[in-house]
Amino acid sequence: MLKRRNLSLSGCPLTPWPSALAPASCSGDAGISRAEVAPAVADALRREGFREVLVATYVWGKGKRGTPGGSGPATLHKILAAEGLDAALARAVATWGEHSAKAAYAGLQSLVPEFGPSFYTKFLYFVGKTVPSASGPQPLILDRVLARRVRSLALTVGRETGHDPDGSITSWVWRDRNWSPHRYAVHLSFIHVTARQLAAGGSSSPGASPDLLEYAMFTATRQASG
Known part of the structure; x- marks a missing residue:
């Protein structure tokens, strides 16, 4: 079984926050596993919510460092503010589907x-x-x-x-x-x-x-x- 990562959910929430994850407004820690991120990503992809996919995977990857109480939000906000981000993420998903992981x-x-x-x-x-x-x-x-x-x-x-x-x-x-x-x-x-x-x-x-x-x-x- 793949280990769950702990997220610190106190403080100002990140947006767009995937609704399938634990509410970002709650206090304390919440565990999250790959098995829980996967359906959140699937839900976001069905709606072409590529930014939600990015937030979910980034927060999981950073753990406590990537949520409001850690060191990752500032970097994530810079990524989310980048020009052309939506097109880049959509193109990466399409490239994976049509070609390969290497191409994406x-x-x-x-x-x-x-x-x-x-x-x-x-x-x-x-x-x-x-x-x-x-x-x-x-x-x-x-x-x-x-x-x-x-x-x-x-x-x-x-x-x-x-x-x-x-x-x-x-x-x-x-x-x-x-x-x-x-x-x-x-x-x-x-x-x-x-x-x-x-x-x-x-x-x-x-x-x-x-x-x-x-x-x-x-x-x-x-x-x-x-």
Whole structure:
């Protein structure tokens, strides 16, 4: 089971707030899981409420830091105020449906100030739960934590095979931010292929689905870093 994230809901509410989530006007904390964000996103997409999708996925991704009591609202307000945001989000959803996650990622890259891949991959991940695509693997999240985990694995492989003995190539391609669309596609391929291999091997570990493997990698990295 994927862990719930706690949201601090006190203070001035963010808008447009997805009605399917806990009321933003209530005080205290509220838990929210991926399973609860997904129907909120589906409801918003049916109404073409792309900003609601953005708010729901951003708030979930930030947890307490992304709601009124945390550090994320100012950044989110800047994103919501960006010129052309509605068209960019609508185009990303359409691109995913008509082409691929890689193409949707490429269309959002460096397009909206303050809206980087750590959060627009969360947007794409939840959109992918509702909107079917013509081709390619389902979108998954790629943020700094996951990139560092993949970098750690790639550094080991590079040293053992001799293809990247000093780790310079790996450190560049799996840097902390601004990953290319190709790198995002590599990330998706790695997670999906590994999940299939685990499932085919009858593994009972939480890596039997792409979502859970991604979450396991994220959690392992956070625990390792303290």
